[in-house]
Amino acid sequence: MIDLPIWLVVTFLILAVFVPVALNMMGDLQDDSAVSAARAESEKIEDAVKRTYYSGAGSTDTVSISLSGGMCLLLGGGGSDSYCISIMHDDTVVEKNYLQRPSVKFLGDPLYVMGNRTLSIECVIVGGVYGVEVSVID
Numbered sequence: 272m273i274d275l276p277i278w279l280v281v282t283f284l285i286l287a288v289f290v291p292v293a294l295n296m297m298g299d300l301q302d303d304s305a306v307s308a309a310r311a312e313s314e315k316i317e318d319a320v321k322r323t324y325y326s327g328a329g330s331t332d333t334v335s336i337s338l339s340g341g342m343c344l345l346l347g348g349g350g351s352d353s354y355c356i357s358i359m360h361d362d363t364v365v366e367k368n369y370l371q372r373p374s375v376k377f378l379g380d381p382l383y384v385m386g387n388r389t390l391s392i393e394c395v396i397v398g399g400v401y402g403v404e405v406s407v408i409d
Contacts, residue, residue, distance in 0.1 A: 306366065308339070310366065310368075312338055313368055316405075317370060320405075321375065323403055324402075324403060327394060328401070329393075329395075330394045332392045333389055333390065333392070335388070336384065336389075336390065337386075337387045338385050338386060341361050342358065343385040344358060344359070344385070345357040345359055346377050346381065346384065347376075347378075347379070347381045348381045351369070353377050354370050354374050355368065355370070376402035388408075389409050390406070393405075
């Protein structure tokens, strides 16, 4: 038989190894959950952008989004990123979603969106370029 002190030492060693691993896995699961929620909000924006774009210049739409857990969406940017919604976590780009079919360009300055916000989306033509402008209503 194994003596009680040896049994306790083995038990504590097993706990010392597996508890940090389990906690790390739970933290990763929370991060994955936050990214999935941000991806769903990004898709809501993408759907509203496409509806507005297909409705033609002058059309508008609004969409309400909710981001939590340090998540942020970046709409637009320079170069090819002007066709992109970037999902960010703590100032790091986690994922980029390019608007395709149709390729819709975000006109104007890049827009950072975090928290609970309502966005206004307007289809415009600026300098002969057809795209959308997005602004935060509240």
